[in-house]
Amino acid sequence: MIGFPVFPDHDEPGRQGHGEAATRASVESALHAAADLDAEEITVGVLGSYVILDGFVRRRGDVERAVAVAESIVGRGYVHSRLLRR
Numbered sequence: 001m002i003g004f005p006v007f008p009d010h011d012e013p014g015r016q017g018h019g020e021a022a023t024r025a026s027v028e029s030a031l032h033a034a035a036d037l038d039a040e041e042i043t044v045g046v047l048g049s050y051v052i053l054d055g056f057v058r059r060r061g062d063v064e065r066a067v068a069v070a071e072s073i074v075g076r077g078y079v080h081s082r083l084l085r086r
Contacts, residue, residue, distance in 0.1 A: 023051065023073065027073050038062070041055040041056040041057070043055050051080070052082065054083070055084075057086070063081055
């Protein structure tokens with residue numbers, strides 16, 4: 001597993017905008033760094049404490065892999081997937 005920093009207080013009042021930007025950038029970087037995942041059509045959003053993955057993947061198992069990569073950044077249970085397989 002790729003080692004990236006976790007952002008446990010990314011909701012901290014007064015720093016939320018910066019925390020959201022840092023969280024989004026970290027998740028995007030991790031998705032694009034995953035050699036076994038084509039993340040070209042995945043969009044990362046942040047809504048409060050949650051990361052939202054939107055877009056499309058091509059291979060079986062890529063939805064689960066993308067969620068696992070994102071959860072490695074923000075923690076289990078903080079990722080909502082709206083990914084569809086083409």
